[in-house]
Amino acid sequence: MEPIHAAVVGTGNIAGLHAEALRRLGDEVRLVGAVDTDAGRLSAFCDRYDVPARHPDLASLLAKERPELVHVCTPPGSHHELALGCLRAGVNVLVEKPPTLNLGELDELAEAERRHGAALATVFQHRFGSGALRLRAMLDAGVLGRPLLAVCHTTWFRPQSYFDVEWRGRWATEGGGPTMGHGIHQMDLLCAVLGDWTEVSALARRQARRSETEDLSMAQVSFANGAVASVVNSLVSVREESYLRFDFERATVELTHLYGYGDDDWRITPAPEYAEQVLAAWRTGPAGVRSSHQAQFAEVLRSLRGGTPPPVTSAEARRTMRLVAGVYASAFTRRPVRPDELGADSPFYRRMQGDGPRW
Ligand SMILES: NC(=O)c1ccc[n+]([C@@H]2O[C@H](COP(=O)([O-])OP(=O)(O)OC[C@H]3O[C@@H](n4cnc5c(N)ncnc54)[C@H](O)[C@@H]3O)[C@@H](O)[C@H]2O)c1
Incomplete structure (x- = not known):
């Protein structure tokens, strides 16, 4: 098996x-080159990870190293331009979250995928731990019954100094606060489990930090399958936690972690009359894989070799990004928002803050 040639932009x-x-x-894979606009950082990275080729820009990397996959690890404001550069050259790209600053940019990348025959994937590593795979398989098999209620709370803490980094906490460079930059991981897993959402009502606040963007948001979300969810994204919560809870007809499934989970971070509580069936499925499902970049990369490489779209595809990432846009649209217009209201004529399509923000 020939290794897939990968490169990193942003070190x-x-x-x-x-x-x-x-x-x-x-x-399975060889890191053949790297790019950074900061020569010192680039050189330290390449020395540390034995990367053979260093380049000052993407164009020179693509021309000289001809990678099959480029990992975009720069701040969010440059994701669109760099991913577009890769796709136009026919090169697959795996971009860090959030994939773009807004829905408009993401749609342009999806169009470039179609036109140039290369794929865009977004890093949402929490889909790939065995607990999430097991939950989704049990739901698909009908073992858990109907999803009724979910809780998706990303209560994290970032001090004021965190926002000293120039690209953080600004609409133009980060695209939003914890809704876009932090809770998006959990919201993506929520959407991966519950599917399409149909309405969101939200608020956003600058509760304690000096930043352009929100430092917390709260939302209630309805899903097409009838489930409803409470979503909280915070950077002001001293005891940090990432908590997901799904109440199905036949069991409650909970995940409590911070930045990544293993099997022990999941808990299942079956309804007494379904205990045997539910616990049997839980015990025999996928196991032993932590949520991690490695877990997702393994699937990306497998897809590239097999000729299938590498995960998380632009269509899947779009559903999550549209929920993020919906939270902001609802918070800044102070009314419930449906996904079909976030089309190209919406102010929230090109800017997550719309015409606002209106605090
Ligand atoms: N998946 C996760 O769990 C996770 C965790 C942290 C950060 N992230 C994401 O990773 C991305 C990067 O975050 P970070 O904390 O590593 O940022 P960082 O500021 O530490 O690093 C970014 C690097 O990109 C370089 N850079 C900037 N613009 C460039 C350009 N146009 N071309 C080449 N290099 C350029 C910078 O010089 C810098 O070295 C962000 O999108 C962030 O949201 C994801």
């Missing part, structure tokens, strides 16, 4: 995690 914090995950995937 800051998260890029290190990408490089380590790729290294752990062994002979």
Whole structure:
């Protein structure tokens, strides 16, 4: 098996995690080059991870190294331009979350995928732990019954100094606050389990931090399957937690973690009359895989080899991004919002803050 040739653009914090995950995937993949506008960071990264080729920009990397997959690990404001550059060159791209600053940019990338025959995938690593796979399989098999209620709370803490980094907490460079940048992981898993959403009512506040964007949002979301969810995204919560809870007809399934989970972070409580059937399915489902970049990359590589769209596809990422846009649209217009109200004529299609923000 020939290794897939991968490259990294943006060699800051998260890029290190990408490089380590790729290294752990062994002979399946080889990191052939890297790009950063900061020469010092680029050089430290390439030295540390034995990356053979360093480039000052994407065009030179694509021309000289001809990678099959580019990992975009830059701040969100540059994702669209860099991903478009890859797709136009016919190169597959795996972009860190959020994939773009808004829905309009994401739709342009989806169009470029179709036109140039290359694929865009977004990093949402929490879909790939065995607990999430097991939950989704049980739901699909009808073991859990109908989903009724969900809780999706990302209550994290970031001090004021976190916002000193120039791209953070600004609409133009981060696209939003914890709704767009942090809780999006959990909202993506919520959507992966519950499917299409139909209405959102939300508020957003700048409760404690000096930033352009919100530091918390709260929403109630309805889904096409009839379930309703409470969604909270916060950066002001001193005891940090990522909590997901699904109340199905036949069981409650909970996930409590912070930045990644293993099997032990899940808890299932079956309704007494279904206990045997539910627990049997829970015990025999997928197991042993933590949610991680490595878990997602393994699936991306498998898809590229098999000729299927690598996960998380632009269509799947769009559903989550549209929920993010819906939270802002509802918060800043102070009314419930449906997904079909977020089309190209909506102010929230090109800017997550719409014409606002209106605090
Ligand atoms: N999946 C996760 O769990 C997770 C966790 C943290 C961050 N992220 C995401 O990863 C991305 C990067 O975050 P970070 O904390 O690593 O940022 P960072 O600021 O530490 O690193 C970004 C790097 O990109 C470089 N860069 C900026 N613009 C560039 C360009 N046009 N071309 C080439 N290089 C460029 C910078 O010089 C810097 O070295 C963000 O989208 C963030 O949301 C994801």
